[in-house]
Amino acid sequence: MSQTMTGAEIVLKALKDQGVEVIFGYPGGAVLPIYDEIFKQNAIQHVLVRHEQGAAHAAEGYARSTGKPGVLLVTSGPGATNAVTGLQDALMDSIPIICISGQVGSFLIGTDAFQEADTVGITRPCTKHNWLVKDANDLAKAMHQAFQVATTGRPGPVLVDIPKNVQMSPGVYVPARESRRKSYNPQTRGDLSDIKKAVELIERAERPIFYTGGGVINSGPNATRLLREFARATGFPVTSTLMGLGAYPASDKQWLGMLGMHGSYEANLAMHGCDVMINIGARFDDRITGRLDAFSPGSKKIHIDIDPSSINKTVRADVGIVGDCAVALEDMLRIWKSGGSKSQKNAVKDWWRQIESWRAVDCFRYAPSETTIKPQYALQRLQAAIEKKDFYITTEVGQHQMWAAQFLKFEEPNRWMTSGGLGTMGYGVPAAVGVQMAHPKSLVIDVAGEASFLMTMQEMSTAVQYRLPIKIFILNNERLGMVRQWQQLLHGERYSSSYSEALPDFVKLAEAFGCKGVRAEKPEELDGAIAEMLAYDGPVIFDCLVERHENCFPMIPSGKAHNEMLLGEADTEGAIDAAGAMLV
Amino acid sequence: MSVMQKPETIERHTMAVLVDNESGVLARIIGLFSGRGYNIESLTVAEVDHNEHLSRITIVTTGSPMVIEQIKALLSKIVPVHKVVDITVAGPSVERELALIKVRSTGEKRVEALRLNEAFRGRIMDTTLESFVFELTGDPGKIDAFVELMRPLGLVDVARTGVAAIARGPEGM
Structure with missing residues (x-):
C-alpha cells in the first residue's frame, strides 16, 4: 500500500519504520521542514548537539554501544562539512551511521547558493554510499537503502542529501522490503572448502594465535560467544586489536592483551613467533603489523573478513575467507566438532610455556611515584x-x-x-x-x-x-x-x-x-x-x-618488527632510524 | 612469501564493469582509482541496456597482482556496481578501440598518408584539399603504430575512444 506524503514526512516515517529511537542533529535553513516534522511527533527523540562533528561521533557512540545504526541530521553547507570528520571516522572503524543532510533547493543547486556545498561530492570518499534525492518519490527508497547499506556487509557510514524543495514536495512512500537494491549483495557465508582448510591448519598448529578485531564485535553477540567457545575448545591464546577489545574477556587466562604498536609484549611476540595466525575480523592495520616484511615471518595466515578487499590488501593470506565472523566461526566450530578435531596438546603446552615467559616480563610496569600521579x-x-x-x-x-x-x-x-x-x-x-x-x-x-x-x-x-x-x-x-x-x-x-x-x-x-x-x-x-x-x-x-x-610503553617503534619492541625508557636510545620516522 | 613489499611485476589488465547508470557512478569509479593511487590507462563508458539503465565501463589498468586483486574487490564493493569481470584473466577476448586522426599535408606527404590509411584499413571521414580525417578501429597497438606513422606526415589531432573489450565465445559476462 503506497501512501503520498511530503518528503519530510517520508523521512520521519522511514526512520520510524527502521526502528530509530534517537537522532543527533543541528537545525539550519535547509532542514527546517524535517525539524518541523520532528516537532510534531514523539516517537523519535532528537538530541541537539553543539557542533555537527559531535552529532556524527554521538551517532557512532550510540551505534558502537548498541549494535544498532546511529542517525544524525544536519543542514546543508557547513552542517554537512562539519560532519565529514565523523563520517570518515565511521568509515575507518566500520560503524553504521546514517547522515541525513539538507541541501539547497534543487533549482538552486550549482548556483553557489547560500549554504550550498557539493555534499555528495565531498562525502563520496568518506561514505560507503551516498544519495542526492532530487524527487520525493525516490526518497523512501533511498532512506531504506541507506539503512540496508550502512548495516549490512562491512558496516559503515552513508549519507542522504535532500534538497529543501524535495522535503516539502509530495511523494509516494514505499516500505523497506520494496526498496532493496539489486546490485548490492555482500557475501556473508565463507566458502566451506576454505573453512575446512582453515580447520586443518588449526588442527596441525603448534604455535597458534587468535588475532581478533572489530569485525567480531560488529558481527554481533553470536560472534563473541562463538569466538569464546572456539578459543576454549582449542586452548589457543587470544589477542585483539584496539577495535576488538571486549570480544574476549580480559580476565580469561588465554587472553594476552591488545597487540600492536602499544600492545603487550606477549601478544606481539606471540604474533611474531606463531606458526598459524587466525585473523578474525581484523585488517592488518599498519599499527598492528609494524614493518610489513618482518611481520610474523613464519606463519600460515587464516584471514576471515566480510570485506573482500581487506583480504590480501597488505598481508597475503594463506586461507582467505570472505564472510561474516559469526557465520564463519559457526561453520568452523561445526567442522571442528563433527570431525572430532583436537589441537596439538603438547606443542601448544610448550607454546604457552614460552608465552608465559614473555608475560613474566610484565611489560606494562611503570615507575611508581608518591609525589605525582602517574x-x-x-x-x-x-x-x-x-x-x-x-x-x-x-x-x-x-x-x-x-x-x-x-x-x-x-x-x-x-x-x-x-x-x-x-x-x-x-x-x-x-x-x-x-x-x-x-x-x-x-x-x-x-x-x-x-x-x-x-x-x-x-x-x-x-x-x-x-x-x-x-x-x-x-x-x-x-x-x-x-x-x-x-x-x-x-x-x-x-x-x-x-x-x-x-x-x-x-x-x-x-x-x-x-x-x-x-x-x-x-x-x-x-x-x-x-x-x-x-x-x-x-x-x-x-x-x-x-x-x-x-x-x-611498551612500544614497537615505526619501521620495526614485533620482536624489536621497546619496553621502557632505557631501550629508547637511537631506537628509531630515519626510515622509521617517516612511518610515524 | 607472505608479505608484499618487494617490487612485484606490473601487469596490464582490462576490466569490464556493469553498473547502474545513475548520477555519480563514474565519479565513484574514478575516485577509487585516484584516491588509492591506482592507474587508469583508458576508460570507456556508455549505457548498454536502456530499459534497465545499465552502463558498461571498460577500464584498462596496470598494477602488481596484489593491486589488481584489490582493484577488482574494491570495484565490486561499490553499491551501484552489478558485476566486475577481469577480461584479461577470464579467457580469450577481443579488445577494440576507435580513433579519429586528423592529418594536414600536401603533395607527397598527403599521398603517403592516404596510402598508409588504406594499408591500415582506415576510412576517410572528412577531407579538404589539404587535410584528412581518418577513422581507424583496432587494438590499441595498431592505433599507436598508425599515429606514429602519421607524425612526420602532418599529424594535427588524435581523438581515441579508449578500449572496449568483450570475451570471445558464446558466454555473457
Whole structure:
C-alpha cells in the first residue's frame, strides 16, 4: 500500500519504520521542514548537539554501544562539512551511521547558493554510499537503502542529501522490503572448502594465535560467544586489536592483551613467533603489523573478513575467507566438532610455556611515584573503582587512549568506544553523549587528554541539557602527550608546538557548563576524587593532573618488527632510524 | 612469501564493469582509482541496456597482482556496481578501440598518408584539399603504430575512444 506524503514526512516515517529511537542533529535553513516534522511527533527523540562533528561521533557512540545504526541530521553547507570528520571516522572503524543532510533547493543547486556545498561530492570518499534525492518519490527508497547499506556487509557510514524543495514536495512512500537494491549483495557465508582448510591448519598448529578485531564485535553477540567457545575448545591464546577489545574477556587466562604498536609484549611476540595466525575480523592495520616484511615471518595466515578487499590488501593470506565472523566461526566450530578435531596438546603446552615467559616480563610496569600521579596509576585506580559497575568507556586519541586500552579491563563487547582507524581527537565527549543516550542507567566515562577534550568540549552543554551524567576523566599532562613522546624519541627533543601554554581551569569550566568539577593533584587524593566523581548524579569533568613527561610503553617503534619492541625508557636510545620516522 | 613489499611485476589488465547508470557512478569509479593511487590507462563508458539503465565501463589498468586483486574487490564493493569481470584473466577476448586522426599535408606527404590509411584499413571521414580525417578501429597497438606513422606526415589531432573489450565465445559476462 503506497501512501503520498511530503518528503519530510517520508523521512520521519522511514526512520520510524527502521526502528530509530534517537537522532543527533543541528537545525539550519535547509532542514527546517524535517525539524518541523520532528516537532510534531514523539516517537523519535532528537538530541541537539553543539557542533555537527559531535552529532556524527554521538551517532557512532550510540551505534558502537548498541549494535544498532546511529542517525544524525544536519543542514546543508557547513552542517554537512562539519560532519565529514565523523563520517570518515565511521568509515575507518566500520560503524553504521546514517547522515541525513539538507541541501539547497534543487533549482538552486550549482548556483553557489547560500549554504550550498557539493555534499555528495565531498562525502563520496568518506561514505560507503551516498544519495542526492532530487524527487520525493525516490526518497523512501533511498532512506531504506541507506539503512540496508550502512548495516549490512562491512558496516559503515552513508549519507542522504535532500534538497529543501524535495522535503516539502509530495511523494509516494514505499516500505523497506520494496526498496532493496539489486546490485548490492555482500557475501556473508565463507566458502566451506576454505573453512575446512582453515580447520586443518588449526588442527596441525603448534604455535597458534587468535588475532581478533572489530569485525567480531560488529558481527554481533553470536560472534563473541562463538569466538569464546572456539578459543576454549582449542586452548589457543587470544589477542585483539584496539577495535576488538571486549570480544574476549580480559580476565580469561588465554587472553594476552591488545597487540600492536602499544600492545603487550606477549601478544606481539606471540604474533611474531606463531606458526598459524587466525585473523578474525581484523585488517592488518599498519599499527598492528609494524614493518610489513618482518611481520610474523613464519606463519600460515587464516584471514576471515566480510570485506573482500581487506583480504590480501597488505598481508597475503594463506586461507582467505570472505564472510561474516559469526557465520564463519559457526561453520568452523561445526567442522571442528563433527570431525572430532583436537589441537596439538603438547606443542601448544610448550607454546604457552614460552608465552608465559614473555608475560613474566610484565611489560606494562611503570615507575611508581608518591609525589605525582602517574597516568597508569590513575587508570588502575579508575579500574578498581568501576570494575563491579555496569560501565562503558569512550576515549579521545593519544597516550591516554593507549593507557586506557592497556589498563582498563573489558569483559564484554560494545563497552569500549574509541577512534581507532582515523585517530580523531575530540571523539570521546560526543561519543559518550551517544552512549549515555543509549544506556541512560549505565556509567559512561570518557578517558580523555586535556588537548583532545578541548576539541569538542562544547558537547558538555548537550550533556547538561539532556541530563546525561557522563564523566570526563582527563589525564592532564598539559602536553600533546603522544606528539611530545614522538618528538622526544624522533626529533631530538625539540618540542615543537606540543605544549599548551594556556589551559582553562577545568573545574571552573565544569561549573560554567553546569557540571561538577573535580581535581586530583596528588596520588593520595585520587581514590577519594574518583569516588566523588562516581557518586555525582550528573556530568563531571575530572581534572587529573598527571606526570607530564610519562611515555607510553611498551612500544614497537615505526619501521620495526614485533620482536624489536621497546619496553621502557632505557631501550629508547637511537631506537628509531630515519626510515622509521617517516612511518610515524 | 607472505608479505608484499618487494617490487612485484606490473601487469596490464582490462576490466569490464556493469553498473547502474545513475548520477555519480563514474565519479565513484574514478575516485577509487585516484584516491588509492591506482592507474587508469583508458576508460570507456556508455549505457548498454536502456530499459534497465545499465552502463558498461571498460577500464584498462596496470598494477602488481596484489593491486589488481584489490582493484577488482574494491570495484565490486561499490553499491551501484552489478558485476566486475577481469577480461584479461577470464579467457580469450577481443579488445577494440576507435580513433579519429586528423592529418594536414600536401603533395607527397598527403599521398603517403592516404596510402598508409588504406594499408591500415582506415576510412576517410572528412577531407579538404589539404587535410584528412581518418577513422581507424583496432587494438590499441595498431592505433599507436598508425599515429606514429602519421607524425612526420602532418599529424594535427588524435581523438581515441579508449578500449572496449568483450570475451570471445558464446558466454555473457
